[in-house]
Amino acid sequence: MxxxxxxxxxxxxxxxxxxxxxxxxxxxxxxxxxxxxxxxxxxxxxxxxxxxxxxxxxxxxxxxxxxxxxxxxxxxxxxxxxxxxxxxxxxxxxxxxxxxxxxxxxxxxxxxxxxxxxxxxxxxxxxxxxxxxxxxxxxxxxxxxxxxxxxxxxxxxxxxxxxxxxxxxxxxxxxxxxxxxxxxxxxxxxxxxxxxxxxxxxxxxxxxGILSEQDTIIYTFASNLASGIVYCLYTLLAGAKIEFSAGVWSPEWMWERIREGRATVVVDQPSRYKEMADFYWNELSFRSEQEKNAYLNGLRHFRWPAVSGSQPTEAFRAGWNSIPGATHLINSYGMTEVSGITGLPPTGEDPSDKCTGYLLPGVEANLEDGELGELLVHTPNMFMGYFNRPDLTKMAFDENGFFRTGDFFERRGAKYYFHGRVNVDVINIQGRLVFAADVEAQILSLPYVQDVYVVPISQMGTAEKMVAAIIRPSVGTASNFHVTVDQLRRDLKDLGLEEYQMPVAIQLTDPDIPLPMGTGGKKGKAQAIKKYFPSEWETSLEREKA
Incomplete structure (x- = not known):
């Protein structure tokens, strides 16, 4: 044979x-x-x-x-x-x-x-x-x-x-x-x-016709991510160049590719764009006008800076847009199970961090509660099922055959706005919704906070949820530094947060160790809950097994 x-x-x-x-x-x-x-x-x-x-x-x-x-x-x-x-x-x-x-x-x-x-x-x-x-x-x-x-x-x-x-x-x-x-x-x-x-x-x-043989994509994805595989194969079929950056990527390395004028397309996680923006303002902006302009001229060829893996925060987006001549980040949203769902073209239209754009051709979508709720979708590219798990496959769809994304969205007109995962980023406090990203943005503005995950935890002995925060203090914070819940709540009140939005429990982490991250730049909230609120993790694990 x-x-x-x-x-x-x-x-x-x-x-x-x-x-x-x-x-x-x-x-x-x-x-x-x-x-x-x-x-x-x-x-x-x-x-x-x-x-x-x-x-x-x-x-x-x-x-x-x-x-x-x-x-x-x-x-x-x-x-x-x-x-x-x-x-x-x-x-x-x-x-x-x-x-x-x-x-x-x-x-x-x-x-x-x-x-x-x-x-x-x-x-x-x-x-x-x-x-x-x-x-x-x-x-x-x-x-x-x-x-x-x-x-x-x-x-x-x-x-x-x-x-x-x-x-x-x-x-x-x-x-x-x-x-x-x-x-x-x-x-x-x-x-x-x-x-x-x-x-x-x-x-x-x-x-x-987005890509042509004249394009060069800097490929930064992990090799097992669906979105990365699609972009790689598309670039290959378009006859464009692919430069694999695994093992060598750094903001300095990336800026050199831009200076050479070769890089025209990048699809990457938001944190990489923040690193590039920080490197520009901390390093390149202090160089001579001639040298600095070489990088900015190369940036003009950089026509398709797209975001994938997770949603960019307003701070990430603002940092990138502050670079002279930078093209607005292109946002989109999709899932491994159903491929692309929404996209926002590079027109500069509504570049807020939560807007993922319009439904792609052939995609149908419903929100469980009208204009706000879990997003349910049917696309032309639905998966065949979860491998050897017909039980999970059945649970993933509603009675009309729409896939349950597990993501919480808001619809305004024809545009869709992402608020996070239903089970970790949207917390129902006695009928009022707390969006973790909104609370995280306020906590991140505090001088003693380097990073934070806002997560739900259970109220003792009940099914009611409470807001908790896992805080990575700023680098250079004294070793005996300790912030109390009361102090954090006072600071957040001064920033305008409502009582129900404020954390009732906090965990401080090592300033020198990043918070857990998942693949594709996603926040590793499940890992963080497992480490810092283990009893909550055990409870959620038992629910998942059931």
Whole structure:
């Protein structure tokens, strides 16, 4: 049984067309700084075909037979976002298997358990994966493939002409992607998407013409995030350049890319934009006019600064907009389960931190309480279900087939405004709603506060909720510093907060240790509650199990 070659579908047909234009060109469209790797689409597809041959031979006879029968064949992938990750991702897809990119923070024992839960046919590891291939292989029956050992040992040479295999036609409705949720407020869940989901999303993006071959995207995402995968594949299909920044990103490094005039597109978490703004005002703004203008001139090419992973606060947005000539941050909102939901184009219109824009084409939405409440959506790109969890899949939808996002929104006219997660960011105090972000903004304005998470905790012996705050004091605060709840409440009263909005309990953290963060720049409130209010965590965990 021979490897199938490149499938005859939308994505690979497009890649073949671009690669054939790159065969004889000394032209790099893919740069991986951490791996010191430079390639173009032709080299990429040549490596995909090489790795496909290796991976296909490594699969068990049963797995190869299942691929031919269009059954679910899951292959796990652990690698930081970069060239090896991209080769591996496309290789798994080209076989007709279900590709499941896993967080690089996972440990060997967790990966072994996940392999058993998903009945993985193989595990593919990049050279920069923290997992040890030999150690992992010793505890599993499925093969573990270290990508770099094969690609370095057998360098590929692009053929004179690439082509798809007309007989290798995959069912677009079959499963193609197994992506895990961030787990920012609950346990991560495996989200199963059909191949058609990504085909629809990518073809829709291609039709917008946002990107062209003249663009360069600085790719900053973790390798397991759905939004990052979409942006990467879209850039690839547009023939634009991708510069992978894993392992090398810093605000100084990013500003150098901007100064060179190469970076035109970035999609990143809000905190990165704040770091860049701080670096400009603390470093670049003090340099000579000529040197400073070199950076600002480069910034004029930076036409698509988009936010993903979490919503930017007003302070983050103001910091970025204070840079002369900076393009307004582009906000959007989506979920792993249903893809994009809302978006706000870069027109400068209503750039507030809570506005995520208008519904995207084909998206239907309801709010449980009319104009305010949990957002329920139906999109053209709904997921197939949670992997091996039909119970959770059923609970995720209302009686009309709308997906429960778990996010609290407000609708004003045709625009949608995000207020946070229902279970940790919106606190019902005797019928009055407290939005954690509003309280956090006021607490952050206090001179002794560096960072804060406002969270709900239970009133002793009742189901009633109370407001609590986990405060990271400002750096340089005396070691014996201690703020009381009464002092905090007095300060917040002076700032205009109502009594019901004020925290009734606080926990102070180490000023030198950041508050927990989730993937994609999301606040790690679940981890923070677990650490600083453990009894509340145990209660919520029991509810989740039920």
């Amino acid at each position: 021979d490897p199938p070659g490149l499938p005859n579908d939308f994505m690979f047909q497009r890649l073949v067309n671009i690669a054939n234009n790159h065969v004889k060109r000394d032209y790099n469209t893919l740069i991986d700084y951490q791996a010191d790797c430079y390639a173009n689409h032709a080299k990429l597809l040549a490596d995909v075909l090489e790795l496909q041959s290796i991976l296909f031979r490594k699969l068990s006879r049963g797995s190869r037979k299942a691929l031919n029968s269009a059954e679910h064949v899951v292959i796990l992938l652990s690698a930081p976002a970069g060239y090896e990750w991209l080769v591996s991702f496309l290789t798994i897809l080209s076989l007709g298997a279900v590709v499941s990119p896993i967080s690089t923070e996972i440990k060997e024992a967790e990966m072994a358990e996940l392999s058993k839960e998903t009945n993985a046919a193989a595990i593919v590891l990049g050279s920069l994966s923290p997992l040890n291939a030999n150690k992992l292989a010793s505890s599993l029956e499925c093969p573990v493939i270290a990508v770099n050992e094969w690609l370095l040992a057998q360098p590929s040479t692009p053929p004179k002409q690439f082509q798809t295999n007309p007989k290798h036609v995959l069912d677009e409705e079959s499963a193609g992607y197994l992506l895990f949720t961030s787990g920012s407020t609950s346990r991560p869940k495996g989200v199963l998407h059909s191949r058609n989901t990504f085909t629809t999303v990518l073809s829709g993006l291609m039709s917008t």
